[in-house]
């Protein structure tokens with residue numbers, strides 16, 4: 331049996347339908363993550379199996395409209411995320427055509443993507459236009475960039491989505507899966523729970539640390555008595571940050587834990603026992619191992 335696995339970055343202007351498409355392909359469970367603000371560099375948005383292929387979708391937050399310095403570095407990171415993906419899918423809206431924004435993305439794809447990286451075009455929202463308009467748009471776009479394939483889809487209604495999935499599955503490099511098949515169903519829940527804790531940390535610590543914090547769900551145990559034990563680790567970049575997160579006699583982390591526990595419990599509809607640990611992981615932003623752990627191979631100078 332030949333297995334395939336790899337990373338796919340969905341890019342496009344805001345509102346192009348990236349989240350809708352992702353949810354179609356991966357399942358509705360990830361949708362809660364989608365409205366979250368741009369808080370991490372690159373993260374996994376969802377995983378799906380298609381035949382013997384494991385497709386891992388990565389986030390490319392904030393490709394657009396940098397407002398602050400920090401945002402600009404995230405824009406760069408987003409493009410780093412895209413160029414590290416095995417396949418890129420550019421989503422454009424059928425009724426809006428090749429907007430200025432879409433053309434700007436194509437310009438950057440030309441400048442920044444390594445040669446030979448497959449970039450597919452997905453013309454979304456085909457339910458909103460006539461066939462002639464669609465064909466003309468496909469032709470125009472393919473003149474602007476040598477797309478590996480062009481798909482005409484409606485993420486909302488599901489048209490064309492399976493074709494895209496099958497193509498992605500076949501294009502991914504051969505290799506072992508990144509996640510055991512039985513963990514895939516669990517993965518969105520683990521990510522959502524980590525995101526909830528992260529949000530509480532960000533709320534509580536305001537502008538102090540948010541870009542230097544990361545939360546990972548280490549263990550997840552559904553107990554026979556109907557409760558769930560979740561162990562998470564809050565990673566900070568420096569020793570000094572640990573104290574800020576813990577607070578005076580641990581009261582900050584305690585309050586954060588309580589708030590996160592309440593939200594996770596409500597979301598799961600079960601009693602949750604949440605255990606938080608704060609650990610220092612210096613320079614996690616620059617640490618390539620962090621990304622290889624997720625299966626992403628970041629090279630120096632990406633961020």
Ligand SMILES: Nc1nc2c(ncn2[C@@H]2O[C@H](COP(=O)(O)OP(=O)(O)OP(=O)(O)O)[C@@H](O)[C@H]2O)c(=O)[nH]1
Pocket residue numbers: 342343344345346347348349350351364454455456457458483484485486487
């Ligand atoms: N008519 C139509 N609307 C769609 C389709 N796909 C998505 N939409 C709508 O387009 C809007 C934007 O979709 P999202 O999936 O949130 O877009 P996004 O690219 O993730 O947007 P950002 O999160 O802002 O980057 C939503 O109102 C969707 O319901 C489609 O195939 N047809």
